[in-house]
Amino acid sequence: MVSKWGKSFRTLVVLLALTAIAAACGGGPKPGADAPPAGDKAAKASLTDNANDPVELTVYYMFAGSSYDAFMQGYGNFIKQKYPNYTFKFISTGKGSTLEDMVTSNTDIDIFISTTSTLTSVVDKKLDYDITELVDKYGYDLNRFESTPLDLLRKASNGKLLGLPFRVNTLGLYYNKDLFDKFGVPYLRDGMTWDEVYEAAGQLTRQDGGVQYYGFAARPVANLFKLNPYSQAMVDPKTHQAALDNDRWKSIFNNFLRFYQLPGYDKELTTTVKAFDLFTKEKRVAILSQQNSDYLSLKDAQGLNWDVVTYPTYKDLPGVNPQPEPVYFLISANSKHKDEAFKAISVILSDEVQLEKSKQGAPSPLKSKAIRDAYGTASTDMAGKNTKALVPSSYAEALVVDPYVNQAVTPLQNAFTSVVAGEKDLNTALREANELTNKGIQSLAGK
Structure with a gap:
């Protein structure tokens, strides 16, 4: 499982790097690009608030085979466009950097990148955090998401919402x-x-x-x-x-x-x-x-x-x-920057970024028909292909994840x-x- 997800992460990095290039070539933000979608104005207003104080977020990737540069190309640069005061420390599991090592060294982690297969390790170390209070605080609209990946996460954590899916493989x-x-x-x-x-x-x-x-x-x-x-x-x-x-x-x-x-x-x-x-x-x-x-x-x-x-x-x-095989952003229980971590995650899950990712062929967890219909349309590798076939209209009920x-x-x-x-x-x-x-x-x- 680890090797597969290592490959999947590298694929995701390539997709998001292409997205970053496309965004850079676009000459900056378009008029109205930051306008909140209908029904989400209060949440967007709150999430836009930025104290401008320097914040370092530590991101822990639950699998081997990635790097800081890969993370920045894939995620960090998107976040910094909106929150330039954020910097990142990236840790990928490996020799000397296992989750057990992180606990032993009292390393504070802000965000985990995880699938349900590695979620139990986070829970076992008592690093799981229910983000429901942040969802409520910012009025974040969960109805934008397909229900199955969220239900799967809740099933795996006794009803808690430990994070949000940013990609749904199947x-x-x-x-x-x-x-x-x-x-x-x-x-x-x-x-x-x-x-x-x-x-x-x-x-x-x-x-x-x-x-x-x-x-x-x-x-x-x-x-x-x-x-x-x-x-x-x-x-x-x-x-x-x-x-x-x-x-x-x-x-x-x-x-x-x-x-x-x-x-x-x-x-x-x-x-x-x-x-x-x-x-x-x-x-x-x-x-x-x-x-x-x-x-x-x-x-x-x-x-x-x-x-x-x-x-x-x-x-x-x-x-x-x-069934789906979602990839999640989780917020750590020992994070000292939970609000900032939530804001960072919200950038990747914005309609704008998800649309660009979908165009490049990253399966989105959002319901939006426009985002789903855009799947693969900006990828030269997908030109002329039956791209919509890779994004199912629904998923089988996801299994409860047994440890x-x-x-x-x-x-x-x-x-x-x-x-x-x-x-x-x-x-x-x-x-x-x-x-x-x-x-x-x-x-x-x-x-």
Whole structure:
């Protein structure tokens, strides 16, 4: 999970850096650019107040692989345009800078950048802070946000609002148009079911001229399970026990196993790197499931003629999309600058910045149709693409985040790989994954 989010953060940095360049080339603020949206005048007036005293905000990124410069390009420069008296100290987790190290050294943190997977660490260290009082103080309008990411955060924190989402990732379906043309298969279309995608994948999985082509792959396979539209839990949030050995998980597995059991597949196709290389470099995978925001990773794929469609649905769940995977700004309980931190966050979540981010292909947490419709429109990488397909109109109910859920991810993916390889049958693989997950939970709970 950490490596994936490290990649996602770097993708986000690129997107926001492009936005900053676009803003700089615009010749300064436009007339009316700071005008408050209707119904939010009181909040905007309050958030605009600035004492002009120097303020340093410490931002802690809950994953490895980032830097101060990356943060400033991605966030800090936007904030400084509105609050020039703000400066930033940026810390990314790593050797000597883990959250435990921060607590031991009594380092005050103002803002966390976190997903729900790392939220439990913040709560365990008693660094969580309910921002409801700041929302009330500034009259901040939460109705601007899609409800699911906010509900997910509240579920994960016993009803508290520990922060605000600034980006909402989910799954997207990408395909190589040239392979469809090569084998005379109709292009994918919006609104397809998995059964229909499987039919297309079957026609595209073949040998041609001594070269093996594959209809479908996922990057990573684990996301097919974590973000499943049934909202099927891997760990029971009430008992904190593994919940993998049941008919629903067998059904979810079978939906994807059939792709990987087409002639010519082997377990190597279940690895993230191999799946990506086969799609982007070797161009032997026709359809790829990956995060909607990962389109930017395709920009260096020379000669890849790709497009996207809405994510497939299950026949018994018509219209139900995958779960969201939001990224949040959290305010720390030990922050001495909670108001300033909230104001900084409000800049990134302003309609103006969110619109620019959406144009560059960053999925926004806001409801605004104008922001959603602008998705990808300013990105040369998205020119001519079916960009709106990457921003679902709604999300499946997000799972309550169990503090032990990460103990299930690797056993579940390994179970899938073992069935693909023919090493285990489905029942055995899921039963053993369940047992391994419970052992991991017991070990973690005993620390």
